[in-house]
Amino acid sequence: MSTPVHDDPPADPLARERAHLAASRAALRAMREDVESLDISDVTANWVNAQILERQIAERVKALADLSDTPLFFGRLDYLHAPGADRAEGAEGERFYVGRRHVHDADGDPMVVDWRAPVSQPFYRASKQDPMDLALRRRFGYTGGDLTAYEDEHLSDPAEAATTSRLLQQEIERPRVGPMRDIVATIQPEQDEIVRAGLAGSVCVQGGPGTGKTAVGLHRVAYLLYAHRERLARAGTLVIGPNRSFLHYIEQVLPALGELTVRQATVDDLVAHVEVRGTDDAVAATVKGDARMARVLRRALYSHVTMPTEPVVVVRGSRRWRVPAYELEEVVRELLDRGIRYGAAREALPQRIAHAVLVQMERAGEAPDDRVQNAVARNAAVKAAVKAVWPAVDPAKLVLRLLTDADFLAEHAAGLLDEEEQKAILWAKPVRSVKSARWSAADAVLIDEATDLIERTHSLGHVVLDEAQDLSPMQYRAVGRRCTTGSVTVLGDLAQGTTPWATRSWAEALAHLGKEDAVVEELTAGFRVPTDVIAYASRLLPSIAPGLTPVASIRENPGFFEIRDAAGTGDVVAACRELLAREGSLGLIAADARLPELSRALTEAGLTHLSPGEETTRETRLTLVPASLAKGLEYDYVVLDEPRAIVDGEPDERTGLRRLYVCLTRAVSGLIVAHTAPLPEQLA
Numbered sequence: 001m002s003t004p005v006h007d008d009p010p011a012d013p014l015a016r017e018r019a020h021l022a023a024s025r026a027a028l029r030a031m032r033e034d035v036e037s038l039d040i041s042d043v044t045a046n047w048v049n050a051q052i053l054e055r056q057i058a059e060r061v062k063a064l065a066d067l068s069d070t071p072l073f074f075g076r077l078d079y080l081h082a083p084g085a086d087r088a089e090g091a092e093g094e095r096f097y098v099g100r101r102h103v104h105d106a107d108g109d110p111m112v113v114d115w116r117a118p119v120s121q122p123f124y125r126a127s128k129q130d131p132m133d134l135a136l137r138r139r140f141g142y143t144g145g146d147l148t149a150y151e152d153e154h155l156s157d158p159a160e161a162a163t164t165s166r167l168l169q170q171e172i173e174r175p176r177v178g179p180m181r182d183i184v185a186t187i188q189p190e191q192d193e194i195v196r197a198g199l200a201g202s203v204c205v206q207g208g209p210g211t212g213k214t215a216v217g218l219h220r221v222a223y224l225l226y227a228h229r230e231r232l233a234r235a236g237t238l239v240i241g242p243n244r245s246f247l248h249y250i251e252q253v254l255p256a257l258g259e260l261t262v263r264q265a266t267v268d269d270l271v272a273h274v275e276v277r278g279t280d281d282a283v284a285a286t287v288k289g290d291a292r293m294a295r296v297l298r299r300a301l302y303s304h305v306t307m308p309t310e311p312v313v314v315v316r317g318s319r320r321w322r323v324p325a326y327e328l329e330e331v332v333r334e335l336l337d338r339g340i341r342y343g344a345a346r347e348a349l350p351q352r353i354a355h356a357v358l359v360q361m362e363r364a365g366e367a368p369d370d371r372v373q374n375a376v377a378r379n380a381a382v383k384a385a386v387k388a389v390w391p392a393v394d395p396a397k398l399v400l401r402l403l404t405d406a407d408f409l410a411e412h413a414a415g416l417l418d419e420e421e422q423k424a425i426l427w428a429k430p431v432r433s434v435k436s437a438r439w440s441a442a443d444a445v446l447i448d449e450a451t452d453l454i455e456r457t458h459s460l461g462h463v464v465l466d467e468a469q470d471l472s473p474m475q476y477r478a479v480g481r482r483c484t485t486g487s488v489t490v491l492g493d494l495a496q497g498t499t500p501w502a503t504r505s506w507a508e509a510l511a512h513l514g515k516e517d518a519v520v521e522e523l524t525a526g527f528r529v530p531t532d533v534i535a536y537a538s539r540l541l542p543s544i545a546p547g548l549t550p551v552a553s554i555r556e557n558p559g560f561f562e563i564r565d566a567a568g569t570g571d572v573v574a575a576c577r578e579l580l581a582r583e584g585s586l587g588l589i590a591a592d593a594r595l596p597e598l599s600r601a602l603t604e605a606g607l608t609h610l611s612p613g614e615e616t617t618r619e620t621r622l623t624l625v626p627a628s629l630a631k632g633l634e635y636d637y638v639v640l641d642e643p644r645a646i647v648d649g650e651p652d653e654r655t656g657l658r659r660l661y662v663c664l665t666r667a668v669s670g671l672i673v674a675h676t677a678p679l680p681e682q683l684a
């Protein structure tokens with residue numbers, strides 16, 4: 001519950017602010033009605049244009065919807081001086097209401113300015129040290145859709161001491177239900193710097209659990225789309241997350257910020273050239289994910305190029321033109337040296353050979369034009385030469401051959417992969433075709449690399465890569481080639497890496513991405529996990545990521561934290577029931593292998609439960625979460641079942657402890673750790 005934090009002076013400023021809210025709502029309604037009533041019959045000459053325009057109008061109407069549960073503005077800024085015309089959306093005013101979207105009155109004067117506009121920036125960044133020309137920053141508190149409170153900071157008044165905002169604190173401590181929500185009203189200065197970093201540069205954020213990495217990444221996309229709308233509309237933006245349930249969890253944040261066009265995908269989605277039906281053991285997957293594989297693939301691909309030994313003889317009319325083998329070789333070498341894609345060079349080769357023929361024709365006194373050159377390039381003899389020298393290669397077949405033909409692999413992996421490594425990735429059984437092969441996720445990444453060697457991958461304007469620490473070098477390369485001409489925001493936590501190939505340093509990761517010049521920022525203020533819980537989980541840090549700064553929780557509510565001896569699943573179910581009596585969502589997190597037993601126990605006890613990615617509602621607030629899917633998610637309360645089993649579920653102790661660190665850091669308001677087996681020594 002928000003309460004007025006301010007004693008209302010007689011003029012009742014709260015009533016005035018409410019009046020501004022009502023007027024802004026009316027103005028937004030008028031803006032929407034304007035768009036709805038647009039008559040496009042005069043301006044559209046044809047049906048296609050009309051369809052496009054209608055769709056744009058429908059989207060605009062949607063963007064102008066007044067969502068009753070999200071406040072139209074959450075802050076007010078009173079400048080000491082009117083901001084310069086170059087900086088402001090409405091330069092003549094000195095007072096601005098900051099909200100999710102721009103609203104103007106009938107004269108076009110701003111009633112609410114977009115949080116992403118330059119004039120809104122001091123709302124997030126101004127401080128007593130640097131008031132940014134603000135006389136007043138006002139935050140609003142809402143109950144339901146009603147404006148019920150406000151809180152002032154007179155940043156330029158030397159007599160007023162700096163305070164922590166109560167409304168901000170209440171917002172951070174609010175219980176969580178359902179999917180992730182936006183944080184526009186409470187973005188912190190260090191977060192805002194990342195959100196508003198320029199489009200040209202890449203940014204890498206290292207941050208412990210709950211420091212807002214995902215939130216920052218999503219708000220950064222929304223900001224970039226605002227600041228560079230046209231460029232990004234052309235080039236496209238993409239958010240990459242670790243799995244479906246995570247993407248479901250975050251998918252509503254951008255639409256809530258008015259951004260409907262951003263694609264969200266997993267790395268597996270990006271490289272889906274073949275159907276993935278197989279798996280690799282850890283050793284094979286690690287070798288396949290190693291950056292050395294890129295060189296193996298390049299060598300294997302270019303082994304198809306052979307130097308010509310025969311001349312090309314082109315017959316035209318009564319004349320024969322002969323390009324000798326040594327001259328063809330020069331052409332091929334020049335194409336190899338230029339470093340263009342395999343496929344592009346293959347396409348250029350016929351024209352190069354034709355050019356050599358044309359030079360001879362000219363020497364013989366003929367005056368051939370472009371049409372002749374094109375005809376020569378299509379000549380059967382030229383085509384046959386190209387096929388022999390620079391054959392077409394199918395990327396999946398190339399990878400298939402490397403994984404099934406020991407000699408072929410040995411030839412191209414020589415000096416790169418040792419014998420053991422080669423053996424690890426060779427398929428045990430012969431495979432007949434690309435279709436029948438049981439491709440693994442790592443294989444699909446290899447095919448993607450080969451595809452890119454042949455044909456350049458389309459590059460986007462901006463890519464946000466979340467939970468990056470789990471990517472293999474080859475996966476980083478796959479992401480990197482999707483933003484060669486754009487920039488990337490990399491978000492991750494080295495302590496939460498749970499793959500055998502997990503990232504050891506951000507410098508290494510950025511090199512694989514091809515973004516060595518990215519700035520690495522660190523976030524250490526924790527918004528999710530209560531102090532006692534994060535302190536407990538941080539005991540694992542020296543074993544899982546020595547050198548990382550532990551997260552400092554900024555939650556004031558100490559939360560609820562208990563470690564219990566459990567006699568069996570009955571006690572785990574009892575702990576769930578106990579926490580369900582409180583407000584908010586509940587996650588029961590357990591080792592993957594323990595899920596069937598726990599699911600049965602919950603059902604028998606009459607507790608309906610969901611799977612991660614399914615939306616919690618007021619009626620069903622319990623989700624049964626396998627440890628392997630807990631990453632990135634959060635619940636108001638968590639019951640953590642049997643830590644030892646979570647550690648033992650992983651191939652090695654360090655990965656196990658990292659998985660446990662992830663699971664321990666999902667709770668917002670409270671955590672019960674229920675164990676029968678002894679706890680790992682770091683936590684005992």
Ligand SMILES: Nc1ncnc2c1ncn2[C@@H]1O[C@H](COP(=O)(O)OP(=O)(O)OP(=O)(O)O)[C@@H](O)[C@H]1O
Binds near residue numbers: 181186215527
């Ligand atoms: N400035 C903020 N104001 C209010 N809430 C915030 C703020 N920053 C982050 N949060 C909240 O803290 C929680 C954790 O944020 P988020 O999931 O982005 O963290 P993360 O760093 O990605 O965590 P993890 O590493 O565990 O995936 C979310 O509920 C988010 O909304």
